[in-house]
Amino acid sequence: MNCAILSVGTELLFGNTLNTNENYLSQQLNMLGFNVLYHHTVGDNPLRLRESLEYLREKTDLIITTGGLGPTEDDLTKEVICDVYHNKLMLSNEILGSIKAHFENMPENNVKQAYVPEKGHILYNNQGTAPGFVIEDEGKIIISMPGPPREMKAMFNQSVIPYLKGLTDEQFYTKTLRFFGIGESKLEQELMPLIHGQKDPTLATYAQEGQCKLRITSKTNMDVVLDTVNKVKDLVGEFLYSEDDEELVDVVGRKLIEKGLTISSAESITCGMFVSTLGTVPGISKCLKESYVTYSNEAKMKLLGVKEDTLDKFTEVSHETALEMALGLYTATGSDICISVTGYAGPTGDVGKVFIGIKYLDYVDVKELHLPDRGRAWIRNKTVLTMLQMINKVI
């Protein structure tokens, strides 16, 4: 089925907001077997919205819109869609009740969000106040969702995917593998024997912040997918950390919880980003008793027992300091895994130079990184991923 994604919002045309919705929806729709032919974006302008809807309605069978379902005066998506798809808006008391439950005192203009298309199928929003909807009209379908990515994604996963699956017989069998420590072009090069000329399953690589994904998709059955997974493992297994499209932090967090291990970190360069990332995993609190951010040398000495002599002789960004930090962290906390990090993220110092120390049972190691200077955020992110990968390897 041919489809289009239509984003509504003047903030997108101003460049205030990066349109990640169309990217997310494109990935999802392609995986579900839909052909995405167009992305359109218009502002909060009824005329241009209507013209885009009419254009895309003629060219495709399915339009998915995001945005413009808010409570304010310029949120007009619903009204225009109803016009084009021969519907009227009516007040839903059920929706009104759930919106009211969001507020101590609901602002008057939120009532607007309780109006839904008369002949539409409502998509409930458990992350915000704007409901979405589906309208089927003269063989054409439109699905309308709110613009905030968190709300949109939750609605898409809970309600839209099951609906879309009912529209098509075609089924896709897919596995998404995740890698760390190998670049996308290198990954593609290594897998060339599998990628080239292969019709089923197909392989597609995706680059992500410091990581890579490989999606293996078959239209016939899961066996050929799993068979290809094994071939991929033979070629680049050392970089693989998930066969189920999991984030590295979730893999590590799950393992820590399952094994009942405790962990502490002493962070300098990453300033708590490692422990904060690990803290995103539900249930991790029982593994994470205490951790330190030790930016200053005084803190490294006081909390971790790093020797003044070591700092003087080797500086705070050194193999020796990272090692003493990890060992001192163990003395202070007794946690099963103690991981330390020190380095330069800019603006001063030898930017990109990072040392990570780790202690787990009898295993003690220090890893030295020389990262390219692609900015503070990039260096911090890459460092945290490397820390997670080191833990993933040892437990």
Next chain:
Amino acid sequence: MNCAILSVGTELLFGNTLNTNENYLSQQLNMLGFNVLYHHTVGDNPLRLRESLEYLREKTDLIITTGGLGPTEDDLTKEVICDVYHNKLMLSNEILGSIKAHFENMPENNVKQAYVPEKGHILYNNQGTAPGFVIEDEGKIIISMPGPPREMKAMFNQSVIPYLKGLTDEQFYTKTLRFFGIGESKLEQELMPLIHGQKDPTLATYAQEGQCKLRITSKTNMDVVLDTVNKVKDLVGEFLYSEDDEELVDVVGRKLIEKGLTISSAESITCGMFVSTLGTVPGISKCLKESYVTYSNEAKMKLLGVKEDTLDKFTEVSHETALEMALGLYTATGSDICISVTGYAGPTGDVGKVFIGIKYLDYVDVKELHLPDRGRAWIRNKTVLTMLQMINKVI
């Protein structure tokens, strides 16, 4: 001048590549005083590309395209544009020479890139092999650039900006204000007297993760914008934290650095996210000596001197515990600002209940939050923003 951005590339429709070009170009064009009315994306498909060009050519005066200028068979943007804009392609020996200089042995299909529109104005590419071009035809303008962001941005800055500046006298005067602690609909409601019926400047509100933006734009002068800023302050000044579209963390970080204040945090629920967020600010390391993540009660007692009695009597998520954490943090670190946080982010406990303790000089306070359960990430994010806002208020 009204304009449109047209991106060409099947990889965008597959969701393999996030379209950052349209966001970048939108920002730039708006700043230069152009009205961006449409974003369109089509794949490497001549028919749909032609139809989009014809649609946008009719609706706007200027189209900017990116992508589809490569050397491969499916790169057809140039051919289709020449058709729609009454041009022919001809070989440029100058361009051919510069492409050849990129290679030891130029692949034969790169010759394709040396063809440029006969009556076009060439845009040189010093980052890659594909030249761009401008065509003016019957009062309509098209600018075509390569898709890779690095090549596109260099070309845009070097050649397109000077060209665009020659096209328009119009200038925009704009201020973007940021708010915390007030929702978008509430903000709009409060500002209704200013928004309603106002033609110059115009006001637009935007919701962001837990925050709000207000953009004030005038086509006449900066004075009317600043005048409106003052009126906005009268109405909702208590929620305003930036008049220059800054992130809350950057406002707080800048103030801490300017005032030479030191800060420490003791985090439970946010698990280092506060200190990690503050750590994104360049130069903050001199303010941030040390901080703790104290998830366990043992850590709260050991590092912060929270009394066992307090934990037993009031539990770890209480006004009393947050207060003792902040005061104990001051004893341990002596930092100018000591901020503590404890609460429930799920999956267990009274999810959304959070206490934040703060000590700054003689000022000591504990704030109690009851956040809706919109997920672990949302609660953590909202908590960190609240902590930043509390600091912003006291320093």
